[in-house]
Amino acid sequence: MSSTAIEINSKRGTWGGGNEPLKASYGKLMMWFFLLSDIFTFAAFLITYGAIRVSYPAFGGHVKEFTSSNEYWPVPEMIFDAVPFLHGMHAPLVFVGIMTFILIMSSVTMVLAVEAGHRNDRNDVVKWLLWTMVGGITFLSCQAWEWSHFIHGTDQGTMMTFVNSFGETVKEVVYGANLHVNEYGPAPFAQLFFFITGFHGFHVTIGVVLLFLAFYQAAVGVYERRGHYEMVEKIGLYWHFVDLVWVFVFTFYYLV
């Protein structure tokens, strides 16, 4: 917010300067427009997922009889069915459901921190930011486990015919996933998994760093001296965006 008062000259009009036509501070506006550009990035990722998925045949049989093959696109609920400490158990989408729950709850604590910021309540801001950070770190840990499981694969693997990195066509049992081949389906399935959830996880990581910054500054009283808690609001916008993206990733990568 500008500290110099400028008298609004009516001849200048709304866009002539000296006022705030959008009734939002510079920082908040820029956060919104950055998020708009980020929406395009993630939308491009997910729409690409859709385009590549429809370019492969879908699994024809009943979901229950699904077996992995690189001939057709896998049914996600049959791939993402592992939960930590429950080795070998078929629990479709349970773990990703837990992750979704964690991220939505961290979004709630974030909006509570923003609400506390409006009231200049330092203790509440610090408390809710800490909870949000806990949520974010828990989510990231879950994702680390998910990636690790996805990369190492199942005990039995899948017999596949594919072109290996030397350009030879081979028929062998594939375990886990990399960018070249994976036991779940066609190569783009794992590639898109790594790119989409990886890019989202990268955003969450940055979010946690920003949350820590806000947490620290709120705790030592920087915002109190500044006279407002707008930084919490801006970081809040970013954090909700991360949750927003996950809502779409959850639907289009795991559910459909």
Add this chain to the structure above:
Amino acid sequence: MSSHENKTTLEVLPRNKEKIRKIWKTALILLVITAVEFFLAFTMERGMLLFAIFVGLTLVKASYIMMEFMHLKDESKTLFWSIMLPLIFLIWLLIALSKEGTEIFMLRW
């Protein structure tokens, strides 16, 4: 400027009970919708109908997050539309790339 002062005592306002209740209500709605999606994924036959339901529910969730959590509905109309209108381009991208995907499918198989 207040930043030069070591201590300003900002007045701490009391908790806005109604606002906080609304936040929790929104959270409950989001969680219930997610639970419904989860339930439908295992009870309904896969197909166009289920896909449409999923897309619909996802958009409902997205609008709750953007309007309630990000307070976009409380911003000025100009800001609201300068965020919402550019998203029209995504519809074009969606149409173009789905067409592309189906064409590649026809070529390959």
